[in-house]
Amino acid sequence: MQSDANITMGKIIFYEDRNFQGHYHECSGDCADLHSYFNRCNSIKVESGCFMIYERPNYMGNQYYLKRGEYSDNQRVIGMNDCVRSCRMIPQVGSYRMRLYEHFDMTGQMHELEDDCPNVQDRLSMSDFNSCNVVDGHWLLYDQPNYKGRAYYLRPGEYRRYTDWGGVSPRVGSLRRITDFN
Template structure:
């Protein structure tokens, strides 16, 4: 098995032979032990810099606005009647469909979002009522996906790479448990980074209901990166 310098590697670890989709220099042994214990859904490590987001009541950055540098569990409480557009000056941020950080999730990285469908890949709802800074551990990323709950069944390991289609790398769309070993990730229910978004901060997720999914379906995943280590600081979809 050869390695290609300069590329990350996605390994599919199953009960049958290893499938290598991409290579990195050197050998990468599978880790059988659990990563450093961390509660799922909680952020860890230091901030990658200051956080600032500007939220506007109307589309195209018009109307009443408010600037935030910390979490806000209810944007409509004495701030805005609704959210029509967003400018992220430094981040990243995680927004939610409902108050108190509940409901569908939306990752907001550095850039402009002139209307609601710019931040919602599922186009399920135009509601955005709470948001918080999304803390990043460091520059390295490693994610383990499992076919069944409690980290059982077929396993896929993703290291320092974005994967627009799990199927293309020999895995299936059923993902029932996850270990985020390093970094912060976002998964999508459809290929090409489309559909509902699910954020995985460093920790263990033994069942899909721990990331607020209704079913164990995940078809693409990518890294969320911070300006401290990645100066562009944002993901550009095609």
């Protein structure tokens, strides 16, 4: 279990217009439904911490990882439209461990990782995983090697099917620990 002492506060600001113009909303933690705060979002500032933003409420739909920085035009810089409907702050932790399983319900061949893996196929000699258990830390899973393609945020817990992490297939191309909180 994580202690609250390890969690750092984050701050993200959503702007309705590009270049940090128009109506804005500040957020310092998880928000399952941002729709009541703004109609559209075309630029974002992350003043501290790291966040995942989602195109649909309740942390659903396409997701995008944002670290500290300025994103003046969501479509050009991040590759998403103006529809941001939920966000989740990623807490800072000290240790990382994940177990990937060949079959559903954490069965079959298992591989354990404690560090980044730019190419799962090269390192583990397989790339289709149907379940996983994030024992420690917060991770980004990508469907393509070298941290490319669709990204999925994995928090500590059991993912009994690849659809539990939002995956559209069991393909895992690369994995990265979330460590850049400055």
